[in-house]
Amino acid sequence: MSSLLKITDLYVSVDEKPILRGVSLAIRQGEIHALMGPNGSGKSTLAYTLVGHPKYEITSGTIEIDGSAINELDPCERARLGLFLAFQYPVTIPGVKVADFLRHAVTNIRTPDRKEGEGLIPMRDFRKELKGRMEELGMDVEFARRYLNEGFSGGEKKRMEILQLAMLQPKFAILDETDSGLDSDAVRVVSEGLRKLSGPQMGSLIITHHERLLEYNIPQFTHVMLAGRIVETGNADLAQELHNQGYATVRERHPVEASEEEEVQQKAV
Ligand SMILES: Nc1ncnc2c1ncn2[C@@H]1O[C@H](COP(=O)(O)OP(=O)(O)OP(=O)(O)O)[C@@H](O)[C@H]1O
Ligand SMILES: [Mg+2]
Known part of the structure; x- marks a missing residue:
């Protein structure tokens, strides 16, 4: 349904x-x-x-x-x-990399009952998934290492939005x-x-x-x-x-x- x-x-x-x-x-x-x-x-x-x-x-x-x-x-x-x-x-979040931000966001959505301090989704699985999505979207994997929105051009902010959408699958x-x-x-x-x-x-x-x-x-x-x-x-x-x-x-x-x-x-x- x-x-x-x-x-x-x-x-x-x-x-x-x-x-x-x-x-x-x-x-x-x-x-x-x-x-x-x-x-x-x-x-x-x-x-x-x-x-x-x-x-x-x-x-x-x-x-x-x-x-x-x-x-x-x-x-x-x-x-x-x-x-x-x-x-x-x-918004710009100082000191947070694109990949870290997405790992938190994805964890919060997929395991809503997780208690504060409990583990994030495993790094290896997450990396693999992120890489796959970025390739699908034709994005440079290096982008995930950038600090969130810091010095992002208009186009990079847009890439971030789309990547977020791809990972969160709302x-x-x-x-x-x-x-x-x-x-x-x-x-x-x-x-x-x-x-x-x-x-x-x-x-x-x-x-x-x-x-x-x-x-x-x-x-x-x-x-x-x-x-x-x-x-x-x-x-x-x-x-x-x-x-x-x-x-x-x-x-x-x-x-x-x-x-x-x-x-x-x-x-x-
Ligand atoms: N946070 C806010 N504080 C004060 N006024 C606000 C706020 N948000 C919206 N408004 C007012 O509400 C009205 C609608 O604004 P809104 O931003 O929703 O328009 P919009 O259709 O998105 O316009 P645009 O095409 O320029 O983006 C405007 O008159 C705006 O000044
Ligand atoms: Mg508007």
Whole structure:
């Protein structure tokens, strides 16, 4: 049976300011969903809320995986249930190598009942698996020896995200892609990596303005967010239309949300 990530009538505030105002969305394992919308419409807010960032307060509505609410779970517990978020701005963790970080992350997910201080997954098995994955993705094995995000270029951060995805094999991947500062190599790394990793075992929510990413990973569903609500859902053609035309026609079709747009953003300042 495939798993279902279901969001129902979700309202989310940041510092008491309402940002999401009734978002409903269901993602099945194996499906690719694109989430689009103008700057400030609430896409990243939804991504952070899904993985349980403490700053984002759910004021009403539910997030469920296979019928169980996960609203109250911390990010670690959510990850164990198969949720993964590639952050828009990955953090640097000083002194931690890529391989060490991944070994911890993989251990935490595969042996959730492990007590503090109990062993990590055996180094030999882990190394072998990591090497295999890196080869599949066409990555230089030396990369695993680098310190996490320290001095990483935009493209290397993207490689890290994809490698994390490959090792953790989440049921649901939330990819919030920054659009500035990524050169075409970096976009290719994510686009191709994601395509290699996609399949019936992974559902994804891809947040991007990059056409390339969605050309490589054709979404079955495209959702458009405006002023904290999903105002339209279509297929890959809708993503193409938005790439070509921008959001003017969406705003025309949804005058109420369009007029609320500024209000939501001002409240958030
Ligand atoms: N941590 C925060 N503190 C204060 N305001 C926030 C925070 N996170 C989001 N907001 C506000 O919520 C609104 C939605 O922001 P969000 O980052 O979700 O938009 P977005 O759709 O991801 O935009 P972009 O396309 O630019 O990434 C904005 O008005 C933003 O200022
Ligand atoms: Mg964003």
